[in-house]
Amino acid sequence: xxxxxxxxxxxxxxxxxxxxxxxxxxxxxxxxxxxxxxxxxxxxxxxxxxxxxxxxxxxxxxxxxxxxxxxxxxxxxxxxxxxxxxxxxxxxxxxxxxxxxxxxxxxxxxxxx
Amino acid sequence: xxxxxxxxxxxxxxxxxxxxxxxxxxxxxxxxxxxxxxxxxxxxxxxxxxxxxxxxxxxxxxxxxxxxxxxxxxxxxxxxxxxxxxxxxxxxxxxxxxxxxxxxxxxxxxx
Numbered sequence: 001x002x003x004x005x006x007x008x009x010x011x012x013x014x015x016x017x018x019x020x021x022x023x024x025x026x027x028x029x030x031x032x033x034x035x036x037x038x039x040x041x042x043x044x045x046x047x048x049x050x051x052x053x054x055x056x057x058x059x060x061x062x063x064x065x066x067x068x069x070x071x072x073x074x075x076x077x078x079x080x081x082x083x084x085x086x087x088x089x090x091x092x093x094x095x096x097x098x099x100x101x102x103x104x105x106x107x108x109x110x111x112x113x
Numbered sequence: 114x115x116x117x118x119x120x121x122x123x124x125x126x127x128x129x130x131x132x133x134x135x136x137x138x139x140x141x142x143x144x145x146x147x148x149x150x151x152x153x154x155x156x157x158x159x160x161x162x163x164x165x166x167x168x169x170x171x172x173x174x175x176x177x178x179x180x181x182x183x184x185x186x187x188x189x190x191x192x193x194x195x196x197x198x199x200x201x202x203x204x205x206x207x208x209x210x211x212x213x214x215x216x217x218x219x220x221x222x223x224x
Binding site: 004031033035040041042043044045048050058059090092095100101102103104105106107 | 154
């Protein structure tokens with residue numbers, strides 16, 4: 001039982017390149033979330049998915065797209081990476097049966113040059 | 114505009130003493146408040162939470178206090194241990210589906 005897994009762990013991109021960050025959870029939960037963490041800003045919600053087939057914007061969705069492929073997987077795509085997207089990205093899913101806490105993956109460090 | 118604020122970027126405490134981390138929020142409609150702990154190069158881990166209808170929740174060395182009139186919550190760690198050294202994030206849950214996080218407070222517990 002791995003909880004929430006993310007790939008890759010680290011990525012370097014050039015400005016304008018595209019990439020997809022992958023997230024999977026094995027807890028059979030409906031909700032999944034993508035956050036970015038920047039110094040002095042805490043974690044900011046990019047997109048979330050309340051259930052399979054649905055996605056909603058968070059605080060900072062611009063420049064990103066998401067896909068809730070199935071109940072287990074929620075991917076985050078950068079179509080044309082910009083240096084402002086250099087950040088650490090975390091995927092999360094509810095910790096238990098309720099929605100009031102979250103379990104985070106280990107994070108993906110992204111550097112856009 | 115940040116809805117959840119942690120105004121102290123860092124805090125240093127002696128081992129065995131009390132650590133008090135503070136958090137302010139602006140939205141009176143939040144359902145739950147939570148504290149997460151984060152070590153470098155790891156994802157945040159859930160520490161303790163409190164429902165908006167309560168004013169205190171205790172779990173071992175950790176106690177969270179909620180003052181709704183002041184829109185303020187705090188995390189007390191007693192006694193503090195060197196292993197508690199980490200970044201602590203305050204978070205609030207809105208409509209049971211959106212979380213808002215503060216910017217974090219780095220706690221250093223000195224041996």
